[in-house]
Amino acid sequence: MKNFKRVLAMATAATMAVTAFAGCSSNNATSGEVGGSTSVAEGEKTIVIGGSGPLTGDAAQYGVGVKNAIQLAVDEVNAAGGVNGNKLKLVFEDDEADSGDKAVNAYNTLKDQGMQILLGTVTTGSCLAVVDKSKQDNIFQFTPSASAQDVIANDNCFQICFTDPNQGKASADYIADNKVATKIGVIYDSSDAYSSGIYNAFKTEAAAKGLELVSEQSFTKDSKTDFSAQIADCKNKGAELVFLPIYYQQASLILTQSKNAGFAPKFFGCDGLDGLTSIKNFDTSLAEGVMLLTPFAADSKDQATQDFVKAYKAAYNDETPNQFAADAYDGVKILAKLIESQNITGDMSASDICEKLKTGITAADFSYDGLTGTGMKWNANGEVSKSPKAVVIKDGNYAALDN
Amino acid sequence: MNNKTALAKTKMLKPQTKKSFTTYIMVTVVFVIMMILSSTGNVSSQIDGLLVPLCVYSILAVSLNLTVGILGELSLGQAGFMCVGAYASALFSIATKETILVEWVRFPLAILVGGIFAAIFGILIGIPVLRLNGDYLAIVTLAFGEIIKNVFAALYVGIDSKGLHIALNQADMNLEADGTEIIRGALGVKGVPNDSSFVVGFILLLITLIISYNYINSRTGRAVKAIRDNSIATESVGLNITKYKLITFALTAFLAGIAGALYSHNYSTLQASKFDYNLSILILVFVVLGGIGNIRGSVIAAIILTLIPELLRSINSYRMLIYSIVLIVMMILTSNEKARTFIVTNFGKLKGMVLKIFKRKDTAEKEVK
Numbered sequence: 159m160k161n162f163k164r165v166l167a168m169a170t171a172a173t174m175a176v177t178a179f180a181g182c183s184s185n186n187a188t189s190g191e192v193g194g195s196t197s198v199a200e201g202e203k204t205i206v207i208g209g210s211g212p213l214t215g216d217a218a219q220y221g222v223g224v225k226n227a228i229q230l231a232v233d234e235v236n237a238a239g240g241v242n243g244n245k246l247k248l249v250f251e252d253d254e255a256d257s258g259d260k261a262v263n264a265y266n267t268l269k270d271q272g273m274q275i276l277l278g279t280v281t282t283g284s285c286l287a288v289v290d291k292s293k294q295d296n297i298f299q300f301t302p303s304a305s306a307q308d309v310i311a312n313d314n315c316f317q318i319c320f321t322d323p324n325q326g327k328a329s330a331d332y333i334a335d336n337k338v339a340t341k342i343g344v345i346y347d348s349s350d351a352y353s354s355g356i357y358n359a360f361k362t363e364a365a366a367k368g369l370e371l372v373s374e375q376s377f378t379k380d381s382k383t384d385f386s387a388q389i390a391d392c393k394n395k396g397a398e399l400v401f402l403p404i405y406y407q408q409a410s411l412i413l414t415q416s417k418n419a420g421f422a423p424k425f426f427g428c429d430g431l432d433g434l435t436s437i438k439n440f441d442t443s444l445a446e447g448v449m450l451l452t453p454f455a456a457d458s459k460d461q462a463t464q465d466f467v468k469a470y471k472a473a474y475n476d477e478t479p480n481q482f483a484a485d486a487y488d489g490v491k492i493l494a495k496l497i498e499s500q501n502i503t504g505d506m507s508a509s510d511i512c513e514k515l516k517t518g519i520t521a522a523d524f525s526y527d528g529l530t531g532t533g534m535k536w537n538a539n540g541e542v543s544k545s546p547k548a549v550v551i552k553d554g555n556y557a558a559l560d561n
Numbered sequence: 562m563n564n565k566t567a568l569a570k571t572k573m574l575k576p577q578t579k580k581s582f583t584t585y586i587m588v589t590v591v592f593v594i595m596m597i598l599s600s601t602g603n604v605s606s607q608i609d610g611l612l613v614p615l616c617v618y619s620i621l622a623v624s625l626n627l628t629v630g631i632l633g634e635l636s637l638g639q640a641g642f643m644c645v646g647a648y649a650s651a652l653f654s655i656a657t658k659e660t661i662l663v664e665w666v667r668f669p670l671a672i673l674v675g676g677i678f679a680a681i682f683g684i685l686i687g688i689p690v691l692r693l694n695g696d697y698l699a700i701v702t703l704a705f706g707e708i709i710k711n712v713f714a715a716l717y718v719g720i721d722s723k724g725l726h727i728a729l730n731q732a733d734m735n736l737e738a739d740g741t742e743i744i745r746g747a748l749g750v751k752g753v754p755n756d757s758s759f760v761v762g763f764i765l766l767l768i769t770l771i772i773s774y775n776y777i778n779s780r781t782g783r784a785v786k787a788i789r790d791n792s793i794a795t796e797s798v799g800l801n802i803t804k805y806k807l808i809t810f811a812l813t814a815f816l817a818g819i820a821g822a823l824y825s826h827n828y829s830t831l832q833a834s835k836f837d838y839n840l841s842i843l844i845l846v847f848v849v850l851g852g853i854g855n856i857r858g859s860v861i862a863a864i865i866l867t868l869i870p871e872l873l874r875s876i877n878s879y880r881m882l883i884y885s886i887v888l889i890v891m892m893i894l895t896s897n898e899k900a901r902t903f904i905v906t907n908f909g910k911l912k913g914m915v916l917k918i919f920k921r922k923d924t925a926e927k928e929v930k
Contacts, residue, residue, distance in 0.1 A: 257835045258835040259828070266605075266607040267874055287830055349714040349747055355748065358732065
């Protein structure tokens with residue numbers, strides 16, 4: 159027993175030593191930036207943009223997409239000589255899409271690395287955990303894809319994507335105004351802030367527009383593989399259209415299982431369904447006719463999108479960027495534009511930058527044409543004004559629906 | 562003369578007292594060092610932000626060790642009890658934010674509320690399950706953790722002039738115009754006052770340690786250990802097995818609730834998705850790697866295993882890989898007989914060498930003086 163304890167002590171000491179070394183190396187990499195928000199490289203001013211998103215775990219593909227897109231945009235800006243003589247620098251930390259301490263840890267680490275502007279976080283849960291911290295530090299926060307209304311409750315946080323209530327409302331409006339269907343079933347993830355946020359707004363708007371919700375079925379993070387009960391209920395209640403405010407992985411399962419159950423209603427989704435056609439081992443013919451609201455389609459014909467997709471594919475193993483990546487890319491370009499117009503330099507404190515960016519982004523004459531929308535403008539609430547585009551999947555591609 | 566009696570007294574200390582006081586002193590020393598470092602501005606915001614979670618995880622690991630190590634039953638629902646404590650205390654704090662203005666009155670009350678609610682759930686679960694022998698507690702607590710998480714993720718609670726509204730859907734809540742939503746389903750709770758601090762966390766951890774050590778060495782604790790070692794023999798001497806099991810399990814739940822309260826008041830938002838199965842398993846990993854029944858080991862394991870992935874952030878994608886390797890290595894080193902003897906012989910030599918070097922230095926310094 160005594161030996162055992164001795165060994166345990168040794169083992170813990172050894173691991174402690176290992177972590178201590180790791181700690182040292184990270185300190186070296188960021189020495190001079192710890193404890194202050196200014197990080198001035200010699201001879202040249204640098205503005206440090208912090209990014210936070212899941213690089214590991216279930217939602218890793220969103221975080222990786224965003225990280226890649228930000229890096230791409232930052233490199234482009236720097237290659238063009240920077241903004242006002244300032245270079246941009248990206249520091250990105252993994253928050254594992256956690257809704258608590260890990261997200262805050264990632265944020266704190268970014269702060270240690272001299273972050274002056276936060277372009278994150280990617281997921282709503284992490285964002286909610288971080289928003290009050292960034293408010294405390296008065297760091298400008300610009301989230302590419304955290305879409306809940308609560309995210310922008312503080313005046314220092316702005317969204318690039320549209321809010322969940324907006325999407326839910328727009329979906330109900332579209333379905334009602336175009337008379338797509340009147341009897342509607344909903345399958346949503348009650349354990350997910352994004353999904354239930356859209357669902358709540360959809361339900362309210364659907365009631366106002368006279369749509370009949372015949373079946374409201376939920377699932378949770380732990381039961382997202384078998385949807386036969388939800389599908390059977392929608393079928394039995396005679397739903398003509400099934401609204402899916404969920405992510406595409408689950409949607410692909412619902413489509414497959416609906417087909418097996420002999421249930422073929424219309425399907426309608428939000429931006430979470432983007433990516434449906436690129437799932438491996440999924441019969442994409444099932445996705446034919448699925449309608450969705452999305453701000454970005456990778457195979458769109460306009461020049462900016464095509465350039466972005468081409469550059470992204472060239473840089474990252476021929477992967478197709480999703481809308482998260484497009485939002486993040488827009489984010490960097492918007493920031494660059496604001497940094498230029500507000501004369502922001504790298505030696506300003508994060509708080510000063512935040513105030514300048516806030517004035518800049520809400521200015522009446524500021525608008526931005528990007529990949530995910532044209533004429534994007536922001537109000538003081540932090541909401542972006544761009545309208546979701548309705549598309550339908552046709553021959554494996556997105557085709558615009560008349561609005 | 563005085564010195565001699567004091568010395569004699571320390572020598573007379575019982576081994577368990579010595580053990581517990583060593584742990585208290587270790588924790589206090591770390592606390593004092595961290596406080597000094599942070600007051601002189603030598604702590605990065607990353608480490609600063611980790612201090613409270615470290616206390617939370619340590620408390621969780623110590624409390625789970627009471628059930629797993631001392632009682633010998635497997636519990637997989639520690640995150641569930643933490644969740645109950647977190648939500649109950651957060652609700653209490655938000656509801657009394659305007660009436661109890663003094664933070665140091667409100668926060669201890671909130672912590673107590675969190676602990677008591679978690680303990681109530683512990684007792685409710687324990688009454689039927691702890692009467693059984695076998696792995697049933699593991700099964701039931703696993704289910705409990707999942708149920709609690711999903712209930713809170715689907716729960717909407719609001720308050721208005723007519724009173725409290727509880728619903729499973731935002732629209733069904735029918736709040737009046739003056740109403741405010743407190744729990745909003747998957748979005749969780751917002752606006753929890755930030756009352757937690759490292760000092761509070763340290764005090765709670767110390768209280769947890771004192772409770773645990775004294776409990777283990779008390780009459781009840783000895784009875785519990787007897788049940789673990791041989792329940793039939795224990796029953797035959799006339800001890801009420803269910804009672805002792807229940808007390809231990811309720812204590813575990815209570816302390817987990819306290820940890821939950823500490824956690825929820827450290828962040829302004831609280832979401833149920835955090836309290837999932839993985840968190841329960843993570844805490845169990847702390848207990849197993851720290852040594853089952855070893856309270857000090859639980860604290861050390863909780864601290865190391867929380868720090869490793871954070872300190873390894875500089876190597877990005879490899880950090881999870883390293884983390885799992887560390888887990889495996891620790892497991893092998895602490896369980897494999899051959900690995901143990903290997904280390905004892907080799908590290909024993911190393912230790913001797915290090916000591917020699919230090920001794921030489923000491924004598925050299927003295928000679929210079």
